[in-house]
Amino acid sequence: MNTTNYDIVILGGGCAGMQLMHQLIHHTNYRGESILILDEDKTYLQPKSWCFWHKSEDHPYQSIFNTTWNNLSIGFPEGIKEKSINPYRYSFIKSESFFDFHFKEIHQNNHIHYSNDKVLKFEKCGNDFFIETNQEMIKTKALYSSFWNQAEVANDRSIFLQQQFYGWEIYTDQPVFNPRAATLMDFSITQTNGVNFAYVLPHSEHNALIEITGFCEKEYSIDFFEAVLKQYIQKNWNCSYKIIKTERASIPMTNFTFKRFTKEGAIAIGTAAGMVKPTTGYAFNRIYRDSILLANQYFNKEVPAEFSHTRxxxxxxxxxxxxxxxxxxxxxxxxxxxxxxxxxxxxxxxxxxxxxxxxxxxxxxxxxxxxxxxxx
Structure with a gap:
């Protein structure tokens, strides 16, 4: 089997892998180091989106924001409370926009390679990592991995819940939505064995993403989600609508002690590094900050420190x-x-x-x- 050398290899081409690649190639000390992204799962095909709040109007991903809100709303049994979040803003990025942006960078840089080859195993020998795929052997001195074992985390003695959500992006005939404010949590929906709330991102008066979210141990069925969604839409807007897209995901909520390094010695990134905030599920900005840190450490030839326990x-x-x-x-x-x-x-x-x-x-x-x- 042939062996190909790369300066940097990133396992996983999702949010963490792409943000790390972006920070590496835009670092002031980048000199054309070769980068390989191995993404067997073709993450770019998964329908998802990211939201986060930020202060700066000059956010590095500003050019691909699909929608930004200056106000947030919280729903209580007695009604919705909308408030300004100035100086913060709340922004939304569709996966299509995110991946188009990063694939454009890949195609414009001959030193970056992207592959859907399957990773069979990887190990460290001396100062080098060897990654065996279904096509070739790869050698690198810098390996970053977003691979993680959910069963291992769930079976640990740590607390393990799921933030699971299911939603529809819909288009309505009537102008029913308030595009000034995103509804972060509406607690007025049906409560079951966990904590449930609705999440509403209005892109215009006619178009919104509406999700039902549950913080719980038990896995909710699609039938449950769809029944609550229909009831919520009927109660709040009572109008005809067309479903444009369906989105479903489950995010770990755990106090599991994630490590900076995998057992093979690779540097963990994304969910594998605990970048998902355990009590909220937000990860985009945490991954962004971590990617800046890792890029600086790579070019400064620093070994990343293990994570510390904070308050x-x-x-x-x-x-x-x-x-x-x-x-x-x-x-x-x-x-x-x-x-x-x-x-x-x-x-x-x-x-x-x-x-x-x-x-x-x-x-x-x-x-x-x-x-x-x-x-x-």
């Missing part, structure tokens, strides 16, 4: 325990959070940019007894 991991564990063992109390805390704390403070806290003083003020507005029980 935010402790906060995540408390809420995960509530969602697992007392979902009704978890729901109550989420409602209280959005009722009593400004949306900007919440976004700052979820970004892990808040200070201890800000966090103390935030927690002071929440039911303390429920959190104390989770500590002990």
């Amino acid at each position: 935010f991991k402790f906060y995540d564990r408390l809420l995960l325990q509530l969602l697992k063992h007392s979902p009704s109390k978890g729901l109550h805390i989420l409602k209280q959070l959005f009722r009593k704390v400004s949306y900007q403070q919440i976004l700052c806290f979820l970004d892990e940019d808040s200070s201890l003083f800000q966090e103390a003020l935030l927690f002071a507005k929440l039911p303390k007894k429920d959190f104390i029980k989770q500590i002990f």
Whole structure:
């Protein structure tokens, strides 16, 4: 079997793999290093989207934002509360836009190679990694991997829930949507064994992505999701509509200790590196920041440090325990959070940019007894 050498190999061509490639080739010290992306799953074909909040108007992915909102809404039994999130903005990127952007970069750079070959195994020998595919043997000194074993994480003693969602992008005959605000969480829908909410991204008065999301252990059926979706659309807009696209996914919610390195010695990226925020499922900006860090470390010839345990991991564990063992109390805390704390403070806290003083003020507005029980 032939052996091909690359300076850098990235296993997985999804959000993490593509963002890392982007940061590497745009680094000031990039000098045409060869990069191979191995993406057996053809991730670009999976219908998905990413949302995130940001302060800067000059976001590096600004050119591919499909929609941006200046306001967010939260739905309570008594109605919707819409508020400005200035200086933050909430933006949406479709997978088609994301992958078109990165494949354009790949096609314009002769040093980047993309392949759908199947990875059979990989191992480290000395300072080199050897990756065996169904077509060839590959050798590299820098290996990044987004591969992770969900069963291994789920079977660990850590808390493991799923943030599962199912949604429709719909087009309505009547102008029924409010394009000023994205609905982050609408708690007015049917509650089952977990915490459920609706998520609405209006792209125009006629077009919106509407999803039903559940924080739970049990896997919901498509029949359940579709029944709740139909009921939600009927209740809120009561109009005829056409389904343009269906989106379904499940995101891990866990306090599992993800490592910076895989057992084979590769540098973990994306979900495999714990870049999904355990209590929210948001990952895009966390992956963006991590990709900048990894690109800097590569060109500075630095070995990435193992992840540290921060107070935010402790906060995540408390809420995960509530969602697992007392979902009704978890729901109550989420409602209280959005009722009593400004949306900007919440976004700052979820970004892990808040200070201890800000966090103390935030927690002071929440039911303390429920959190104390989770500590002990």
